[in-house]
Amino acid sequence: GQQLNQSPQSMFIQEGEDVSMNCTSSSIFNTWLWYKQDPGEGPVLLIALYKAGELTSNGRLTAQFGITRKDSFLNISASIPSDVGIYFCAGQKPGTYKYIFGTGTRLKVLA
Amino acid sequence: ETGVTQTPRHLVMGMTNKKSLKCEQHLGHNAMYWYKQSAKKPLELMFVYNFKEQTENNSVPSRFSPECPNSSHLFLHLHTLQPEDSALYLCASSQDGRDTEAFFGQGTRLTVV
Numbered sequence: 393g394q395q396l397n398q399s400p401q402s403m404f405i406q407e408g409e410d411v412s413m414n415c416t417s418s419s420i421f422n423t424w425l426w427y428k429q430d431p432g433e434g435p436v437l438l439i440a441l442y443k444a445g446e447l448t449s450n451g452r453l454t455a456q457f458g459i460t461r462k463d464s465f466l467n468i469s470a471s472i473p474s475d476v477g478i479y480f481c482a483g484q485k486p487g488t489y490k491y492i493f494g495t496g497t498r499l500k501v502l503a
Numbered sequence: 504e505t506g507v508t509q510t511p512r513h514l515v516m517g518m519t520n521k522k523s524l525k526c527e528q529h530l531g532h533n534a535m536y537w538y539k540q541s542a543k544k545p546l547e548l549m550f551v552y553n554f555k556e557q558t559e560n561n562s563v564p565s566r567f568s569p570e571c572p573n574s575s576h577l578f579l580h581l582h583t584l585q586p587e588d589s590a591l592y593l594c595a596s597s598q599d600g601r602d603t604e605a606f607f608g609q610g611t612r613l614t615v616v
Binding site (some may be wrong): 433 | 512
């Protein structure tokens with residue numbers, strides 16, 4: 393099945409640093425969603441994007457819907473230990489009900 | 504609490520057993536989804552229901568049988584599973600399936616022995 397390419401796969405950062413991750417696809421998407429998943433739990437929605445070029449913030453998190461509609465990025469500013477987890481992007485293609493998920497970025501924050 | 508509740512949280516079953524996973528959403532949504540999450544793999548869409556009608560079946564083996572009696576409830580009936588079916592099974596819902604956010608339950612950790 394189709395996948396979204398998400399990078400980086402994993403990253404170690406120091407507390408207080410900014411983090412950036414992105415998703416790319418060969419297909420156009422109408423919607424981009426960013427989730428965080430803790431071990432043994434379901435993904436929790438962080439940010440939803442609906443328009444090309446849209447830039448949306450949620451606290452220390454900022455995400456953008458790429459102009460080409462084929463990519464999106466998520467930034468986390470001033471990371472804290474509780475930011476540890478796996479971050480997933482998800483895209484929905486026009487005219488479908490499917491949300492396609494990225495491969496995930498595993499974030500580890502060093503205090 | 505996302506408004507999507509899955510039961511049980513953990514399930515161990517033998518390959519000859521029959522069991523069911525349950526999902527209930529309290530968000531007034533019309534679309535519901537089953538996803539499978541295996542270790543080190545992206546979430547894989549299994550089924551989509553929109554207004555109780557199945558709109559997607561992502562080539563899922565027949566040993567997985569979904570049921571959506573109403574917009575608030577979704578079941579996944581399991582029979583004669585294989586050990587490789589062990590995974591976290593996630594249910595999600597969204598308002599009407601398109602161009603909206605999807606909210607996930609906490610998942611059912613399934614182990615097939």
